[in-house]
Amino acid sequence: IRSRSSSAASRPHLLRRAYGSESVPERKVAVLGAAGGIGQPLALLMKLNPLVSQLALYDIAGTPGVAADVGHINTRSEVAGYVGEEQLGQALEGSDVVIIPAGVPRKPGMTRDDLFNINAGIVKSLCTAIAKYCPNAVVNMISNPVNSTVPIAAEVFKKAGTYNEKKLFGVTTLDVVRAKTFYAGKAKVPVEEVNVPVVGGHAGITILPLFSQAVPKANLADEDIKALTKRTQDGGTEVVEAKAGKGSATLSMAYAGALFADACLKGLNGVPDVVECSFVQSSIITELPFFASKVKLGKNGVEEVLELGPMSDYEKQGLEILIPELKASIEKGIKFANQ
Ligand code: NAI
DSSP states (O other): OOOTTSGGGGOHHHHHHHHSGGGSOOOEEEEETTTSTTHHHHHHHHHTOTTOSEEEEEESSSHHHHHHHHHTSOSSOEEEEEESGGGHHHHHTTOSEEEEOOSOOOOTTOOGGGGHHHHHHHHHHHHHHHHHHOTTSEEEEOSSOHHHHHHHHHHHHHHHTOOOGGGEEEOOHHHHHHHHHHHHHHHTOOGGGOBOOEEEOSSGGGEEEOGGGOBSOOOOOHHHHHHHHHHHHTHHHHHHHHHTTSOSOOHHHHHHHHHHHHHHHHHHTTOSOEEEEEEEEOSSSSSSSEEEEEEEEETTEEEEEOOOOOOOHHHHHHHHHHHHHHHHHHHHHHHHHHO
16 A cells, blocks of 8 residues: 555655565554454554564454454465453553544444444543653544544543554544545546545535545536535545445445554654555644644654645635634534543
8 A cells, every 4th residue: 555645656666675675664553453453454454564573452352353354364464363451551562553443433324423422432442541651652543523532632631641642643644545536526636646635624615625636637617626625525424325225335434444553653763755645633723722734753653743835715715614613623622532
């Protein structure tokens, strides 16, 4: 898996070095919720990633089977399954990156916020364990509602005295993946050349794709841009409805989660110019404490939160209307963590 927006693609020597095992550092990745719809294909994709040397698969049930299965794949990493809370510490110890797709997914008619009551508690307890067993790990939060679970994680880490804002990421990569796919289809350009930043948050109108910055450039009509924006915002719901009660996006999410974790690993390993969109602590963009934007990844996690760049009037309007909703979701997370 290669991150298109990283310059690794344009630096063949780095890419080659990254794929020759001697020069690649040891990296442990833990997946929490590894037996789930996202967790299983994500475990598979992380097993295929040559930057990973140890893969810890944790869930409340089912991980011995997933680990035995994935562990037979003849790639670099050693795989271990951990099941139940008493094994969580072992799963986390020594982790460089912790990916969290634990929790319940949406059913038709539900918003991401409807998941809050169950997932907030799960995230809180998992983050309490992260603070204890691997306080320096980079955390990739997939569990929804991301707009609230990331602030919850931050509060838990603050209370434990381990919070490092550079190492906490809400995974919004699937919004970028969708925006790229939908744009390529509409603009009739090769999808592998497409790049589109997606900013804001990760729910409904808080998802703001910046198609005015999309490359390759295409002269799409205003109504096409509006339709693409709406489809990107409703991409998750499209899958939830098509699955008709069997959950939300799992395969495309696993792909997106693997892509983002790979970018984090590259950053940790010192690969230059790795840039991905993510929901992070943010002070330069809006008055909100968390915001998704392009982020440069480095040896310590976030190296730089990048500015939004020039936006169309339509996007500026989208930014204005998303702020109150995103603010409320952030505050809801903070309040939950502190009660
Ligand atoms: P799923 O129900 O198939 O799997 C969730 C897994 O989490 C299950 O295996 C369950 O046993 C496990 N789990 C529950 N409590 C746990 C705990 N305390 N510790 C460890 N594991 C625990 O759900 P699915 O489809 O994999 O979705 C997982 C989450 O990802 C949901 O919250 C969903 O909304 C979110 N999601 C996020 C997306 C994003 O773009 N950020 C996209 C799609 C889904």
